[in-house]
Amino acid sequence: MTVMSAHDILVEYGTDIILQKINFSLNEGDRLGVVGVNGAGKSTLLRIIAGKTEPSAGAVYIAKGKSVAMLEQNAMLESGKTLFEEMADAFSECRRTEVRLEALHAEIEAASGAVHDEGYEKMIAEFSSLTEKFREIGGYEYKSRIRAMLTRFGFPEPEQGKRIATLSGGERTRLALVRLLLIEPDILILDEPTNHLDTDTLYWLEEHLRAYPKTLILVSHDRYFLDRTATKILDIENTRAELYTGNYEQFAAKKAEARKSLEKRYELQQKEIARIEAIIAQQRHFGQERNFITIASKRKQIEHMDKIDAPENAPGGIRLAFAEAAESGSDVMEAEHLAKAFGSRQIFNDISFLVKKRDRIIIMGPNGCGKSTLLKILGGFSEPDHGVLEYGAGVVAGYYDQEQQTLDESNTVLEEVCLAHEKLTFTQIRTALAGFLFFAEDMDKKVSVLSGGEKARLMLCKMILSKVNLLILDEPTNHLDIASREALEDALLAFGGTIIAISHDRYFMKKLATRIFDMTKGFTDYHGSFDEYLEFKEKQETAGYDIKTTKAESESKAKYVESKKLTAEIRKAEKRIERAEEEIDALDGERKKLEAEMNAEAATDYVRLSEITARIEEIGKRTDELFLDIEEAEKFLSENKV
Numbered sequence: 001m002t003v004m005s006a007h008d009i010l011v012e013y014g015t016d017i018i019l020q021k022i023n024f025s026l027n028e029g030d031r032l033g034v035v036g037v038n039g040a041g042k043s044t045l046l047r048i049i050a051g052k053t054e055p056s057a058g059a060v061y062i063a064k065g066k067s068v069a070m071l072e073q074n075a076m077l078e079s080g081k082t083l084f085e086e087m088a089d090a091f092s093e094c095r096r097t098e099v100r101l102e103a104l105h106a107e108i109e110a111a112s113g114a115v116h117d118e119g120y121e122k123m124i125a126e127f128s129s130l131t132e133k134f135r136e137i138g139g140y141e142y143k144s145r146i147r148a149m150l151t152r153f154g155f156p157e158p159e160q161g162k163r164i165a166t167l168s169g170g171e172r173t174r175l176a177l178v179r180l181l182l183i184e185p186d187i188l189i190l191d192e193p194t195n196h197l198d199t200d201t202l203y204w205l206e207e208h209l210r211a212y213p214k215t216l217i218l219v220s221h222d223r224y225f226l227d228r229t230a231t232k233i234l235d236i237e238n239t240r241a242e243l244y245t246g247n248y249e250q251f252a253a254k255k256a257e258a259r260k261s262l263e264k265r266y267e268l269q270q271k272e273i274a275r276i277e278a279i280i281a282q283q284r285h286f287g288q289e290r291n292f293i294t295i296a297s298k299r300k301q302i303e304h305m306d307k308i309d310a311p312e313n314a315p316g317g318i319r320l321a322f323a324e325a326a327e328s329g330s331d332v333m334e335a336e337h338l339a340k341a342f343g344s345r346q347i348f349n350d351i352s353f354l355v356k357k358r359d360r361i362i363i364m365g366p367n368g369c370g371k372s373t374l375l376k377i378l379g380g381f382s383e384p385d386h387g388v389l390e391y392g393a394g395v396v397a398g399y400y401d402q403e404q405q406t407l408d409e410s411n412t413v414l415e416e417v418c419l420a421h422e423k424l425t426f427t428q429i430r431t432a433l434a435g436f437l438f439f440a441e442d443m444d445k446k447v448s449v450l451s452g453g454e455k456a457r458l459m460l461c462k463m464i465l466s467k468v469n470l471l472i473l474d475e476p477t478n479h480l481d482i483a484s485r486e487a488l489e490d491a492l493l494a495f496g497g498t499i500i501a502i503s504h505d506r507y508f509m510k511k512l513a514t515r516i517f518d519m520t521k522g523f524t525d526y527h528g529s530f531d532e533y534l535e536f537k538e539k540q541e542t543a544g545y546d547i548k549t550t551k552a553e554s555e556s557k558a559k560y561v562e563s564k565k566l567t568a569e570i571r572k573a574e575k576r577i578e579r580a581e582e583e584i585d586a587l588d589g590e591r592k593k594l595e596a597e598m599n600a601e602a603a604t605d606y607v608r609l610s611e612i613t614a615r616i617e618e619i620g621k622r623t624d625e626l627f628l629d630i631e632e633a634e635k636f637l638s639e640n641k642v
Helices: 042-049 083-110 118-136 142-152 169-183 199-210 223-229 248-286 289-303 371-378 413-420 426-435 452-465 482-494 506-512 530-543 557-598 606-640
Strands: 002-013 016-027 031-035 057-062 068-071 187-191 215-219 232-237 240-245 331-342 345-356 360-364 386-391 397-400 470-474 498-502 515-518 524-527
Touching: 002 042, 016 042, 016 215, 016 232, 016 240, 031 042, 031 223, 031 248, 042 068, 042 187, 042 215, 068 169, 083 118, 083 142, 083 169, 118 557, 118 606, 142 169, 142 606, 169 187, 199 223, 223 248, 223 506, 232 248, 240 248, 248 289, 331 371, 345 371, 345 386, 345 498, 360 371, 360 506, 371 470, 371 498, 397 452, 413 426, 413 452, 426 452, 452 482, 482 506, 506 530, 515 530, 524 530, 557 606
Parallel strands: 031 215, 031 232, 068 187, 187 215, 360 498, 360 515, 397 470, 470 498
Antiparallel strands: 002 016, 002 057, 232 240, 331 345, 331 386, 515 524
């Protein structure tokens, strides 16, 4: 069934055409990834589909009765409510029904003496009907669903009573995503949903969206995410769009092959035209009547050709090549027993490592584990509470701040670079800025009015002009489109110095990493690629070994003890599942009996109805808790049971 279609969408801003001749349709269950360079019109198209923006021409049609909801990029919930209260608003029908049931409860209680009164009987009938409706719309489960979803996205139950106003911008963006996932619209539109998510949450979101039974439209620069979630790709390039079937990897291969084929066919046709025109020129030279007949024939041959248009140039991408300082010594940086706390909260403790020249280190771990704090210490922007950090001989470091606090927003783009590189000429700086897609009219813009992507490009421009041999990068691919990410990856691969970077971009990590610092649980230092580390981690966890161990250990008593401990934990998890399933069966039986009683002898007994309703709600909550317990136990078994 077709749930939405776009017909001849045109978007103009003044004399500029942003989008034109956009035509496509989606069926129920399609998962569409929208790609294109920054400024191509991706977010604009999403807003048009969501009904938030009108196109200059054309129309979007949504199937009758289908709901649409959109998460805009960097959307932040603004509310004086608590986290739980805001999420509960997504279940407006449940809340309204719940409020009415509570009101009826009070009214029935007040009129309990008039058991034979007609009004009393009507209230009892309405209460019974609403109770059934409440059950059907998930009224007994919605609160536990909210708690579980908030917990999944990093808001555990103790924090769910917080006011939204106390959260950071990234947390409020995450919360906006949670609200949409709870609503489950027929067409779910997500603009950069992976921002502000740690790796574990990202994996969970991927699985959730892969199982989403309705239609999904999303913009993302996370290529791995698109590979895992998208079934179709809409490629926006040079104001037009083309629809491809498959995930991002399949799309990229198809597009490259199609472009190669088009270029080849265009080249061959141009050669044929040139050959015919050479014959025409030769015939014209002789100037005889028969020659003019040949000329006419050859011209018709050209005219009747099905002309192939020259392939349009791909939108301009950034040009990157880092200016390197003289080589550093072999030992770039040594950390001994680093520790950092904020108040009573210990962020990390006793971290030690030696960074060698040309290491490409990726720091990974969940949000809040201290990655950025550690990086600021390594960059000299913060001090550890304990421990020592020393740079090696000849080390010149450059720091990329994901929060973009190193930019002065009162400067123009040109001033920002000139002040950082006073020895360079205006021509050199303008040339460098043009390589990052800042052209004449852009250079006089204030930094304060730049988008997140533009600020990211400006910071990269400043960095490549600095002669450094150590790059310290905090989420350098954030805000960059796919083409720019690939350009950055290629430049970093060609960089002859040392790299220490934080990233959640799995394509980036796969390409760059020669060493992993994992801060998920404590601190793990692994020498190897990202793929090798994932394989190592899986093997270590399956075997029940300490993941911090990066070298083979002897068959010792310690290994035997660990093996026995794992066996005991597996048995415990199996018992948890067995007990939970037994309790769920018992609770389900009790619920069915209560519902039967509710519809029979208790239908007019308000006191008993209230007791039954309260017990059914308790059963729903306990059942959800048991299912979560089973899920956790099954996850443990799948990760550890041989």
